[in-house]
Amino acid sequence: MDLQVKLPGLNLKNPVMPASGCFGFGKEYSRFYDLSLLGAVMMKAATGTERLGNPTPRVAETSSGMLNAIGLQNPGVDKIIAEEVPFLAQYDTEIIANIAGSTIEEYKEVAKKFNDAPEVKAFELNISCPNVKEGGIQFGTDPDMAKEVTTIVKRASDKPVYVKLSPNVSNIVAMAKAVEEAGADGLTMINTLTGMQIHLPSRRPLIANKTGGLSGAAIKPIAIRMIYEVREQVNLPIIGMGGIETAEDVLEFLLAGANAVAVGTANFQNPLVMPEIINELPKTLEKYGFSSVHDAIGKAVFV
Amino acid sequence: MDLQVKLPGLNLKNPVMPASGCFGFGKEYSRFYDLSLLGAVMMKAATGTERLGNPTPRVAETSSGMLNAIGLQNPGVDKIIAEEVPFLAQYDTEIIANIAGSTIEEYKEVAKKFNDAPEVKAFELNISCPNVKEGGIQFGTDPDMAKEVTTIVKRASDKPVYVKLSPNVSNIVAMAKAVEEAGADGLTMINTLTGMQIHLPSRRPLIANKTGGLSGAAIKPIAIRMIYEVREQVNLPIIGMGGIETAEDVLEFLLAGANAVAVGTANFQNPLVMPEIINELPKTLEKYGFSSVHDAIGKAVFV
Amino acid sequence: MRKVEMKLVYARQIAEDTIEMKLEDNYITQIAEPGQFIYIALPNFTLRRPISIADVDREQKQLTILFKIFGRGTASFAAYEPGMIVDCIGPNGNGFPFDTDKMEKVLLIGGGIGVPPLYYLGKKLKSKGIEVTSILGYQTAAQVFYEEEFNQLGETIVVTDDGSYGEKGYVTDIITDSFNFDLYYSCGPTGMLRALTSKLQDKKGYISLEERMGCGVGACAACVVSTKNEQGYLKICHDGPVFPAKEVIL
Amino acid sequence: MRKVEMKLVYARQIAEDTIEMKLEDNYITQIAEPGQFIYIALPNFTLRRPISIADVDREQKQLTILFKIFGRGTASFAAYEPGMIVDCIGPNGNGFPFDTDKMEKVLLIGGGIGVPPLYYLGKKLKSKGIEVTSILGYQTAAQVFYEEEFNQLGETIVVTDDGSYGEKGYVTDIITDSFNFDLYYSCGPTGMLRALTSKLQDKKGYISLEERMGCGVGACAACVVSTKNEQGYLKICHDGPVFPAKEVIL
Numbered sequence A, B: 001m002d003l004q005v006k007l008p009g010l011n012l013k014n015p016v017m018p019a020s021g022c023f024g025f026g027k028e029y030s031r032f033y034d035l036s037l038l039g040a041v042m043m044k045a046a047t048g049t050e051r052l053g054n055p056t057p058r059v060a061e062t063s064s065g066m067l068n069a070i071g072l073q074n075p076g077v078d079k080i081i082a083e084e085v086p087f088l089a090q091y092d093t094e095i096i097a098n099i100a101g102s103t104i105e106e107y108k109e110v111a112k113k114f115n116d117a118p119e120v121k122a123f124e125l126n127i128s129c130p131n132v133k134e135g136g137i138q139f140g141t142d143p144d145m146a147k148e149v150t151t152i153v154k155r156a157s158d159k160p161v162y163v164k165l166s167p168n169v170s171n172i173v174a175m176a177k178a179v180e181e182a183g184a185d186g187l188t189m190i191n192t193l194t195g196m197q198i199h200l201p202s203r204r205p206l207i208a209n210k211t212g213g214l215s216g217a218a219i220k221p222i223a224i225r226m227i228y229e230v231r232e233q234v235n236l237p238i239i240g241m242g243g244i245e246t247a248e249d250v251l252e253f254l255l256a257g258a259n260a261v262a263v264g265t266a267n268f269q270n271p272l273v274m275p276e277i278i279n280e281l282p283k284t285l286e287k288y289g290f291s292s293v294h295d296a297i298g299k300a301v302f303v
Numbered sequence C, D: 001m002r003k004v005e006m007k008l009v010y011a012r013q014i015a016e017d018t019i020e021m022k023l024e025d026n027y028i029t030q031i032a033e034p035g036q037f038i039y040i041a042l043p044n045f046t047l048r049r050p051i052s053i054a055d056v057d058r059e060q061k062q063l064t065i066l067f068k069i070f071g072r073g074t075a076s077f078a079a080y081e082p083g084m085i086v087d088c089i090g091p092n093g094n095g096f097p098f099d100t101d102k103m104e105k106v107l108l109i110g111g112g113i114g115v116p117p118l119y120y121l122g123k124k125l126k127s128k129g130i131e132v133t134s135i136l137g138y139q140t141a142a143q144v145f146y147e148e149e150f151n152q153l154g155e156t157i158v159v160t161d162d163g164s165y166g167e168k169g170y171v172t173d174i175i176t177d178s179f180n181f182d183l184y185y186s187c188g189p190t191g192m193l194r195a196l197t198s199k200l201q202d203k204k205g206y207i208s209l210e211e212r213m214g215c216g217v218g219a220c221a222a223c224v225v226s227t228k229n230e231q232g233y234l235k236i237c238h239d240g241p242v243f244p245a246k247e248v249i250l
């Protein structure tokens, strides 16, 4: 069974990769399995300088999901290039850098630095992190700002840019079209939905940041709907994510129009989930009558 | 324990009522228990004339939730007033009419007719049903259109109008403020999030209408977040809903700023869920140190 | 119709992916009629699963169901062990109507997991002196079940799609003009019901339908079927699942 | 650290809402150190639950855990029966450091469900000839557990908040200057640790911390704690849960 997927800048041996922020820079999960099994690795968000993130508690459990408000804790782009990228580069997999910032200037700076790291094959432009107050949320829900930051990052680097879309919008297609016009090479979707949990004993939001991003199986129907809508109207490749737990989920995303997929929260439940999915995928494709991953992409959209 | 809640037009003996569309017009559930136990009943959506709704399948199961695309099937406002309202009026509970339509004219007409039904104590203005293609969705995601329809309905009737907000928006506070300006007496939130499921064997969206509204425990964190945000900035009473299954969930909604709550999907799992919640509520309030429902409202917001 | 706790007293696999269970309670078993269903809650699944009542023993207070492991819900239900409590609503819907004064011979046509409700119906009809002939269709030999039970009711013809057991073909291939009956009753996949009702359009018959359900009690309008008359949509869970064959549009 | 299936071989309630379990496997039991934890998956809960290792029997390949029924996850775990398989990651984190050459007497201070990891530590230290004194604090008599087990390790003082058993008060009330020890180890609620570390600020000690976790393996940065030095945040699941008392900001 042919699992390969070719996307701008990326030759994926299979369509499965970890979602940004759910896999650190790979070291911890490399204790569980060989990272060369993965189609790619999306690194944790990088900002211009070190970020300490939000106070704790940073996570809460919800029905079939979880909330997180990590707040972009990361050692900063320089340290990531010096210490994390070389570790991942040992493996036979593609490295995608997740770029974040509070200002357009910061996005540009991070992009420029990663541009000089040859091991990094593509960028995921994180304009949708709901946990950064200074600006992240506006970039991700306003088409004009999304366009602007995409344009700047495209100009600052020659690597393919996949823009990560926020689901917290009235019109996902408008967002996708805006970044398409700005020259995005692809889309990744969806980021988390903004949610909250109240801790009854303390009568306060449980997450110290009050709100957090909802991820996990709970949001899968929203991810599928948004990918489907965007695939109908926009010509960019899509890396889909949001609640993937099984090979059947992967196929559902492919049918809805994703070209590849990322797995986030499910890693926390089962650190071996990605190799297990990759292992199951050929059987699952065959069961539903597909001869390759490519064969399944968008099949539920254009009929 | 005092469970009473007073809201514009409504004297609720307790804050629990069925969510519109999940309880029909009460007849079916009256076979399970005495509807006088309920604080109120939100009737299924009414349109100007009979609607047949969407083709089947109309529902799909998701992780901790479900999708529905009933499509406003209902016998039309006249028949509802003639046949359904009198049945509900037998019970010692408050009746709320859910008003829907494809045009502003239709909303106005339905409101006018219900205005003459003395048993109906308040309106829930359904500007957010994602399953009506002609216009419903625009009303619910565009602040100006929401304002317009609210203004018209307010003018057409003297009953208090609770506007039902859609969660499929970038900025829920802007929507709430818009309808507040238009004279809304209260808000009900949230309606369902638009989602989709792909049926793998047929390679097509499972729901005949393609997309459906996601409800159930999966969406509770989004409902809590939106209610909290609106409560911080808007002065209208809120009837909260989205994933309520237990008395602790009710308390969570109250703390986040809801003045009363509605239970939807959970009725399908357990037809007795509302009497069970009402029965548990005093113990739950006591456990967390509250002396009445009123005492808990908004306690997590203003601290 | 009530929400009751039924006790699983017996479970076995009787064919490929097909489970037979007996459930005990004081209420549903005392009033259930052939064609009605129970609506079963499974932990951690949002929606209940509708399963037809395949037989009832009022004295023993036991109800039999037969179900196929289809998706994740039925798979988890199949793992239940005797002694466990099953959260059920029932009996739901309306059963197969019959007026024993007006009929002598009936034909039962079941397809796959549509066979079960016909068993309780056939038993009831036979006990009232009606002559029962049954045609039971399955995909393949491994999926055949309840042949012996139907044999006790009257002439029974088993058909398999691949001919690996009984006659080869579809149930509709079997029904020739030589069949002589006043009324037919059928339950099975929609494709089969469509073929059957068009083949038997001159006959009076009742068919039992399936649709994805929300509430299961008539409140949500998820499970509708179009009718040929002015009634518009009917609710399968509430107005059915059994309908006169000529009334509904499949 | 691996993902393994452990077999539940023994379970009993040992105090109010408090369960003791023994789990069997070939891997975790062979390498687990005092202070490490296992990370347990429960069906239909998104996140795993971290539970400290309370004792290990390498020969029997059994590991003991003690946990309190706190919310829905631990309640569902408490209903597990012997023979069932438990999906665990472990052993996670770093245990309590000790250098037996440099110490003679240690003080263990446990609060409530923070007591368990100290038991395995105390056993290990005693076996190396270290003198162990334990102060165990509980809310009330009904919640006291493992007093007998700690008595085997050395002098043990039980304290309850309400005085219904042992001394009345908090563990910090008990520690007077007459206590003589080289090092202390503690685990318990954050409030207790805060009071304790400030009272014992001149002493060297190690404390075990709790925080809500995502991955449990160091990848997601959910479970951080601030440090007093240039390290910034450390991850409790990966760099802890045990930290030098003077290094972290509670």
Ligand SMILES: Cc1cc2nc3c(=O)[nH]c(=O)nc-3n(C[C@H](O)[C@H](O)[C@H](O)COP(=O)(O)OP(=O)(O)OC[C@H]3O[C@@H](n4cnc5c(N)ncnc54)[C@H](O)[C@@H]3O)c2cc1C
Pocket (backbone or CB within 6 Å): B060, B061, C037, C047, C048, C049, C050, C051, C052, C053, C065, C066, C067, C068, C069, C070, C071, C072, C073, C074, C075, C113, C116, C117, C209, C210, C211, C212, C213, C241
């Ligand atoms: C009135 C009625 C009587 C039935 N009687 C029987 C019976 O006696 N034996 C038997 O094996 N099956 C019967 N079915 C079908 C049975 O309900 C489905 O096979 C079952 O719900 C599938 O659940 P799942 O979790 O395995 O599948 P999944 O695909 O995981 O289920 C997902 C959702 O789809 C629904 N669904 C899937 N297939 C069907 C279907 N064919 N009909 C209705 N809902 C469906 C499920 O209830 C659930 O809500 C009956 C259906 C109806 C409507």
Ligand SMILES: Cc1cc2nc3c(=O)[nH]c(=O)nc-3n(C[C@H](O)[C@H](O)[C@H](O)COP(=O)(O)OP(=O)(O)OC[C@H]3O[C@@H](n4cnc5c(N)ncnc54)[C@H](O)[C@@H]3O)c2cc1C
Pocket (backbone or CB within 6 Å): A060, A061, D037, D047, D048, D049, D050, D051, D052, D053, D066, D067, D068, D069, D070, D071, D072, D073, D074, D075, D113, D116, D117, D209, D210, D211, D212, D213, D241
């Ligand atoms: C390193 C470590 C070791 C622990 N060892 C033990 C032990 O030996 N015995 C014991 O009884 N308890 C121990 N705990 C606490 C235990 O993990 C929680 O009581 C448990 O996770 C609560 O789960 P729940 O489903 O009952 O509660 P819920 O409130 O329903 O849980 C909801 C979410 O919050 C998390 N959570 C709730 N309370 C805590 C907490 N105190 N610490 C971390 N996460 C929490 C849960 O893991 C879950 O993700 C330990 C915690 C940590 C971090």
Ligand SMILES: Cc1cc2nc3c(=O)[nH]c(=O)nc-3n(C[C@H](O)[C@H](O)[C@H](O)COP(=O)(O)O)c2cc1C
Pocket (backbone or CB within 6 Å): A019, A020, A021, A022, A044, A045, A068, A070, A072, A098, A126, A129, A164, A190, A191, A192, A214, A215, A216, A217, A219, A241, A242, A243, A244, A262, A263, A264, A265, A266, D214, D220
């Ligand atoms: C703990 C956690 C941290 C995350 N951090 C990031 C991040 O740094 N950058 C980013 O673009 N997305 C981040 N995400 C979002 C995920 O990459 C993903 O889009 C989302 O979780 C949906 O996928 P899932 O349901 O499989 O988890 C994070 C998600 C989680 C749960």
Ligand SMILES: Cc1cc2nc3c(=O)[nH]c(=O)nc-3n(C[C@H](O)[C@H](O)[C@H](O)COP(=O)(O)O)c2cc1C
Pocket (backbone or CB within 6 Å): B019, B020, B021, B022, B044, B045, B068, B070, B072, B098, B126, B129, B164, B190, B191, B192, B214, B215, B216, B217, B219, B241, B242, B243, B244, B262, B263, B264, B265, B266, C214, C220
């Ligand atoms: C089957 C179904 C039908 C619904 N029909 C309506 C409707 O007619 N009008 C309306 O305003 N909301 C309708 N809703 C939305 C609910 O009233 C409620 O806002 C939503 O389901 C969230 O609550 P829950 O999670 O408790 O179900 C419907 C929901 C479901 C599940």
Ligand code: FES
Pocket (backbone or CB within 6 Å): C212, C213, C214, C215, C216, C217, C218, C219, C220, C221, C222, C223, C224, C235, C236, C237, C238
């Ligand atoms: S399932 Fe709700 S009306 Fe039939």
Ligand code: FES
Pocket (backbone or CB within 6 Å): D212, D213, D214, D215, D216, D217, D218, D219, D220, D221, D222, D223, D224, D235, D236, D237, D238
């Ligand atoms: S829980 Fe993920 S880093 Fe500790």
